[in-house]
Amino acid sequence: MGKNLAEKILSEKTGSDVKSGDIVVSPVDWALVQDTTGPLTVREFLALELPKLANPAHTILFIDHAAPSPQKQLSCDHTFLRKFANDYGAVLSDVGEGVCHQIMAEKYARPGDVIVGADSHTVTAGGLGAFATGMGSSDVAAAFGLGKTWFRVPETFFIRMTGKFQNHVTAKDVILHLIGLIGADGATYKALEFGGDGVADMSVTDRLTIANMAVEAGAKVGLFPSDILTQEYLTQQGRAGDYRSLTADAGAVYERIIDIDLSNLEPTIAKPHTVDNTATVTELKGTKVDQVFIGTCTNGRLSDLKQAAEILRGKRRNPGTRLLVGPASPQVLLAGMKLGYIQTLVEAGAVILPPGCAGCLGVHQGVLGDGEVCLSTANRNFLGRMGNPEGYIYLSSTPTAAASAITGVITDPREVA
Amino acid sequence: MLKGRAFKFGDNISTDLIAPGRLVHLRSNLPELAKHVLEDADPTFAARVKPGDFVVGGSNFGLGSSREHAPVIIKMAGVSAVLAKSVARIFFRNAINVGLPVLVCDTDKINEGDELEIDLASGIIQNKTNGETLTSGKLPEAMLAILNEGGLKPYIRKYGDFQI
Numbered sequence: 001m002g003k004n005l006a007e008k009i010l011s012e013k014t015g016s017d018v019k020s021g022d023i024v025v026s027p028v029d030w031a032l033v034q035d036t037t038g039p040l041t042v043r044e045f046l047a048l049e050l051p052k053l054a055n056p057a058h059t060i061l062f063i064d065h066a067a068p069s070p071q072k073q074l075s076c077d078h079t080f081l082r083k084f085a086n087d088y089g090a091v092l093s094d095v096g097e098g099v100c101h102q103i104m105a106e107k108y109a110r111p112g113d114v115i116v117g118a119d120s121h122t123v124t125a126g127g128l129g130a131f132a133t134g135m136g137s138s139d140v141a142a143a144f145g146l147g148k149t150w151f152r153v154p155e156t157f158f159i160r161m162t163g164k165f166q167n168h169v170t171a172k173d174v175i176l177h178l179i180g181l182i183g184a185d186g187a188t189y190k191a192l193e194f195g196g197d198g199v200a201d202m203s204v205t206d207r208l209t210i211a212n213m214a215v216e217a218g219a220k221v222g223l224f225p226s227d228i229l230t231q232e233y234l235t236q237q238g239r240a241g242d243y244r245s246l247t248a249d250a251g252a253v254y255e256r257i258i259d260i261d262l263s264n265l266e267p268t269i270a271k272p273h274t275v276d277n278t279a280t281v282t283e284l285k286g287t288k289v290d291q292v293f294i295g296t297c298t299n300g301r302l303s304d305l306k307q308a309a310e311i312l313r314g315k316r317r318n319p320g321t322r323l324l325v326g327p328a329s330p331q332v333l334l335a336g337m338k339l340g341y342i343q344t345l346v347e348a349g350a351v352i353l354p355p356g357c358a359g360c361l362g363v364h365q366g367v368l369g370d371g372e373v374c375l376s377t378a379n380r381n382f383l384g385r386m387g388n389p390e391g392y393i394y395l396s397s398t399p400t401a402a403a404s405a406i407t408g409v410i411t412d413p414r415e416v417a
Numbered sequence: 418m419l420k421g422r423a424f425k426f427g428d429n430i431s432t433d434l435i436a437p438g439r440l441v442h443l444r445s446n447l448p449e450l451a452k453h454v455l456e457d458a459d460p461t462f463a464a465r466v467k468p469g470d471f472v473v474g475g476s477n478f479g480l481g482s483s484r485e486h487a488p489v490i491i492k493m494a495g496v497s498a499v500l501a502k503s504v505a506r507i508f509f510r511n512a513i514n515v516g517l518p519v520l521v522c523d524t525d526k527i528n529e530g531d532e533l534e535i536d537l538a539s540g541i542i543q544n545k546t547n548g549e550t551l552t553s554g555k556l557p558e559a560m561l562a563i564l565n566e567g568g569l570k571p572y573i574r575k576y577g578d579f580q581i
Binding site for chain 1: 429433438441457480484488557568569581
């Protein structure tokens, strides 16, 4: 019987013939933490009294969530992580070096890898065909020391995508649509595997955006095949040698198949306070927006800067609407500068934030005021997420966010551009 | 046998509601963070909960972040188990890893303030207030083995590896 991608990767890693439902202990290729989960992970690792990191060069500590630190307690957490990385030989990615999931994609994740991270959006690397999943600090601490973890091999939903995007409809609209369709717990404990003709010309950037939000449907992983576009991406990153082709077998078994025709998709939004509370932009047109935030591990890539710059070129943000732009990595920021996108965005009234998670998690750089509305390209709109339970977060694609920054109300990008 | 009162919450209680992101600076001071547990879902909860009590949620309890601080501070507040109709994947595993039992059952039959008695071994939940008996699904063997040792840290310290 053919294997789906999750079964294929875990079979290869464990050297056994695994199928969904099996419990396996798998080697881990990369283990990562960030600054909000890392200190607990490090303390748990030290308490395990294991002699050393199983694989220091593949153990990565990212300082991205509260970077630069806005508070002394967080500064001390950062110091603690730096010291641990130094003492144990782990890799440190410090303030300004980018969002962990973007850096995993740019520098480390390879098709077929098993990646565990103390951050739920570790799933992002599934866009490159890696079995990447978020876990808690104890699990990652064990992976730090043992170089392995246990998994229940998930059942898989196959998301079969066909057709081509309409203008100003993006990968973000696909994943918001899917989560609205199946619900915030619609894929709990499952793998989401994306395939079909629509994937063949979907850039790795788009795949990362979709995989990033698999967890918002409850999924363990969001997996894309590794193909010619994966090869091109890795080659551009100077990692041609990391490429390998990886696709599900013919006759792979899926628990459920969901069809999405990309050509029928509308610009989509998730309303407060759950990601599955979706509506089309048309339905929400005119809702006042106090702050627009473009960035994060979901939509802080070069293609997002490009989409935003194309819509905002020669225009100004609405005076009543703040516009925050957070490139996901220095590579994105530098390319955005070279190509003129950053200048265009600043001329349009944007504040450029340093590479990192910025306002997404409510620590700094965009905390909402009471009753304020943010239209964000991040992945979560939970009550309190942006630092204030009296705030309202709507999630959208970058074109929708950019168009709305101009008008000050939720706006269909097809009408502005 | 666990005994205590039910504190009832709704569906989709996220890790942001359990351990708000704005308090991220307290994550290296868990006793202080525990004073704010579930604050954005019920600001009175932390002051009212007593050792042994239960957190009872609806569907998709614990969705969101991988922050293990969420189940840790529920446990630190004295809660002896979480009951919910369904539980988000990462939270479920984190709770077991920190030694906080999670029972999946029909929580519509539990009301705020109900007195509950739970036998973890059998998964039988007696609602002493309304006389209902509920049964929770069994944990996977791997999780049961970890919970039986009191969590992942004691488990690894005992076995030195995964015995799965």
